[in-house]
Amino acid sequence: MAMTDEELEKIKQAKLEKMKRKVLGGSTTPATDKPIEVTDATLKEITQGHAVVVVDCWAPWCGPCRMIAPIIEELARDYTGRIIFGKLNTDENPNAATQHGIMSIPTLLIFKNGQLVDRIVGAMPRQMLEPKITRHLE
Numbered sequence: 001m002a003m004t005d006e007e008l009e010k011i012k013q014a015k016l017e018k019m020k021r022k023v024l025g026g027s028t029t030p031a032t033d034k035p036i037e038v039t040d041a042t043l044k045e046i047t048q049g050h051a052v053v054v055v056d057c058w059a060p061w062c063g064p065c066r067m068i069a070p071i072i073e074e075l076a077r078d079y080t081g082r083i084i085f086g087k088l089n090t091d092e093n094p095n096a097a098t099q100h101g102i103m104s105i106p107t108l109l110i111f112k113n114g115q116l117v118d119r120i121v122g123a124m125p126r127q128m129l130e131p132k133i134t135r136h137l138e
Contacts, residue, residue: 033077038086040095048114050084052136055109057102059091064123065106071126075133082137112136 003011038046038055047053056072058065076085090097090105100109100116110118110133120132 032084033080035072035076035085035087038088038093038096040093043088043093043096046084046086047111047116050111051113052082053084053086053111054133055086055088055111057088057090057097057100057107057109058105059089061091062105068106068123068129071129074126075130079134083133108133110136 035056036046043055047055054072054075056065056068058069072085072087075083079085088096090102100119104121106121106123108120108129109116110120117136118132120129
């Protein structure tokens with residue numbers, strides 16, 4: 001029995017979705033070259049949906065947070081498809097900040113396959129920050 005073009009197309013699409021999930025660490029969310037907004041409501045979904053996620057916990061009034069923001073944007077661009085970067089405004093999302101014991105900002109939370117594996121507290125230059133993040137790619 002020969003397959004119709006429609007049946008073949010469905011099989012092709014299903015295989016493409018499976019490959020995409022494998023490449024993106026189980027997520028069907030497209031890779032992004034910019035940090036994504038993370039909220040109390042989306043934190044769990046975002047961190048569990050990708051292999052490596054870095055969440056920048058910040059607030060608009062925080063000077064050091066504003067200092068590392070461009071570094072986070074550069075890293076998001078440079079590691080598109082390998083690491084998802086997110087920004088969590090601690091003033092607007094106190095539950096996530098409390099849940100993860102955020103006492104100082106900026107704090108970067110690093111999740112690997114949905115599990116919190118590291119945290120980096122304080123601002124630092126890219127050459128110090130990048131290796132602390134990328135070691136979780138291995």
